[in-house]
Amino acid sequence: MIKLIQRLKEEKKAVILAHNYQQPEIQDLADFVGDSLELAREASQLKECRLIVFCGVRFMAETAKILSPGKRVVLPVNEAGCPLADMVTPADVLQMKKKYPGAVVVSYVNTSAEVKALSDVCCTSANAVSVVEKVPAKQIIFLPDRNLGWYVQQRLPEKKILLGNGYCFVHERFTVLEVKTVREKMPEAEIVVHPECKPEVQKLADGVYSTSGMLRRARESPARKMVIGTEVGLLHRLKKENPGKEFYCLGTAKICPNMKKTDLKSVLEALSKEEPEIRLSEEVISLARAALERMLLFV
Ligand code: 13P
Ligand code: SF4
Numbered sequence: 001m002i003k004l005i006q007r008l009k010e011e012k013k014a015v016i017l018a019h020n021y022q023q024p025e026i027q028d029l030a031d032f033v034g035d036s037l038e039l040a041r042e043a044s045q046l047k048e049c050r051l052i053v054f055c056g057v058r059f060m061a062e063t064a065k066i067l068s069p070g071k072r073v074v075l076p077v078n079e080a081g082c083p084l085a086d087m088v089t090p091a092d093v094l095q096m097k098k099k100y101p102g103a104v105v106v107s108y109v110n111t112s113a114e115v116k117a118l119s120d121v122c123c124t125s126a127n128a129v130s131v132v133e134k135v136p137a138k139q140i141i142f143l144p145d146r147n148l149g150w151y152v153q154q155r156l157p158e159k160k161i162l163l164g165n166g167y168c169f170v171h172e173r174f175t176v177l178e179v180k181t182v183r184e185k186m187p188e189a190e191i192v193v194h195p196e197c198k199p200e201v202q203k204l205a206d207g208v209y210s211t212s213g214m215l216r217r218a219r220e221s222p223a224r225k226m227v228i229g230t231e232v233g234l235l236h237r238l239k240k241e242n243p244g245k246e247f248y249c250l251g252t253a254k255i256c257p258n259m260k261k262t263d264l265k266s267v268l269e270a271l272s273k274e275e276p277e278i279r280l281s282e283e284v285i286s287l288a289r290a291a292l293e294r295m296l297l298f299v
Helices: 002-011 024-029 036-045 058-067 090-099 113-117 128-134 146-155 176-185 199-204 211-220 234-241 264-273 282-298
Strands: 014-019 032-034 051-055 072-074 104-108 121-123 139-143 160-163 190-193 225-229 246-249
Touching: 002 014, 002 024, 002 264, 014 024, 014 036, 024 234, 024 264, 032 036, 036 058, 036 282, 051 058, 051 264, 058 072, 058 113, 058 282, 090 104, 090 113, 090 139, 104 128, 113 282, 121 128, 121 282, 128 146, 128 282, 139 146, 146 160, 146 199, 176 190, 176 199, 176 225, 190 199, 190 211, 211 225, 211 234, 225 234, 234 246
Parallel strands: 014 032, 014 051, 051 072, 104 121, 104 139, 139 160, 190 225, 225 246
Antiparallel strands: none
């Protein structure tokens, strides 16, 4: 199957992009693996290819389409969504805007294209603090992740962040008890967590990072053991890129079922049929693109 995928990919001038949470065989097959920000940047810079096979969840494939509208973008599994992204609707954004007319809307990239189209600027977990810092307004409507919003508020007390009430059910499963247990049993390990984790978990960790931030920290940290409070899929790259170090999941392995829906069979099928394609209206693309491009210009 891998050989077939590689042959088809060449024939069709396709590029395979994959998120850090994808299954190991998909990560190993991809032309580029990264976090949401790196994948958005990569999609905006692709020149030669005609077709993008996006191995991740819907909002990421939509982002690739918005930033590369001339290319065909396919998401191998149509049902690979992100429940966090579904926690804010365009109607919610309009309501918040009406309630706080002077505020600037910063939406997490984990949102639908329609929500992005109503936002002033987007951010990812890797650049949320620097985006909000640069926004020329004190009042910020931050949607939808309440934990990432809390993380940003702690670092920018001069801003007034009006929080959405969304959360990632995968990251919310990390607990204070899991952090305390690791501290007791493995005191030499460094504990890093994603900003989608609850505030009480973030407070106890040694560092809070996006998935690319964790990969960087793993390379730079003097610690030989690292425990990660994020989706288990990141372990693959951490281990591959740091053979002399040990990596563990914080508590039980936390799995994002949507990220795991993509497999070799669905990638092969998506490549051959060029479906399911991401289709967005021209208007949504152009409005959402402005919010994403502002983010890419800011950081
Ligand atoms: P990153 O941008 O850190 O890769 O996170 C994406 C995501 O979906 C986290 O759950
Ligand atoms: Fe969405 Fe959470 Fe899965 Fe990330 S880990 S894609 S935020 S459900």
